[in-house]
Amino acid sequence: MARAVSSQPTEVELQILRILWESGGSTAREVHNGLTEIKGTTYSTTVKMLSVMLEKGLVKRDEAVTPQVYRAAMSQKVTQKRMLGDLIEKVYNGSAMSLVLQALSSGKASTDELAEVRRIVDELEGKKP
Amino acid sequence: MARAVSSQPTEVELQILRILWESGGSTAREVHNGLTEIKGTTYSTTVKMLSVMLEKGLVKRDEAVTPQVYRAAMSQKVTQKRMLGDLIEKVYNGSAMSLVLQALSSGKASTDELAEVRRIVDELEGKKP
């Protein structure tokens, strides 16, 4: 019985996804090792979370090998875009720009990064003159 | 008994906050009128949400007038920054830049807006040459 796909991954699910993105694929034990460093939860909990995430379609499982290997169902990039879009919609009333401006102004950008932003802007302006 | 402050406002709470930010301050009835357009919930629900939000410190209440007037406890800008920071931390591994680049690339920026971004970048670069 698949659960609703509509909602975003929750806090813990995201932490698990990050572990999977980094490793490319992990056993339940490996996920648990990564997870237990930040949260003191038990192995059993980790396995349960993975099975819930499997139900939701957030992860895939390779059952051909033992122990089974879990992988993120969606790339990090796609997930980021989706969550970003959600935030823009809910918190910035759909205006991506005000988000960009606020993120820029937060002052955490290095000179290199600003140059990169400038490059992207140049590129985008080139497309629609 | 105040609830935890740590967590971000939830979906519905955000909708209520948006109503309050726009109006500057509203009675429970007014909030309900705004809310019921997007969700078919009852007046009772709205009042309950407001009281929960009061407990959480998300809204303030002026009890000197009748009916009481609710106001957002934090400005829209501060809330946005906080939620943005949260997303950057959780989903972008702390890198504000990759978020900015992704938001820019999402292609929703108009020429005017791009110019604005360029202006900000100029300004920021001027500060740390």
Place this chain on the structure above:
DNA sequence: TCGATCTGGCGAATTCATTCGTCACATTTC
């Protein structure tokens, strides 16, 4: 081989967000 350990599945307890019904009290209206 046989006990120790690991793996993964299931159900249940807990917590929190969301929703509503109901009650008490104030305000308005006739």
Place this chain on the structure above:
DNA sequence: GAAATGTGACGAATGAATTCGCCAGATCGA
């Protein structure tokens, strides 16, 4: 002043996220 309506407090039901305990079977090491 009495009925009608509005306001706000409370507790409880629902549903989802998170957590864990326990069990069966697989695997490993001596």
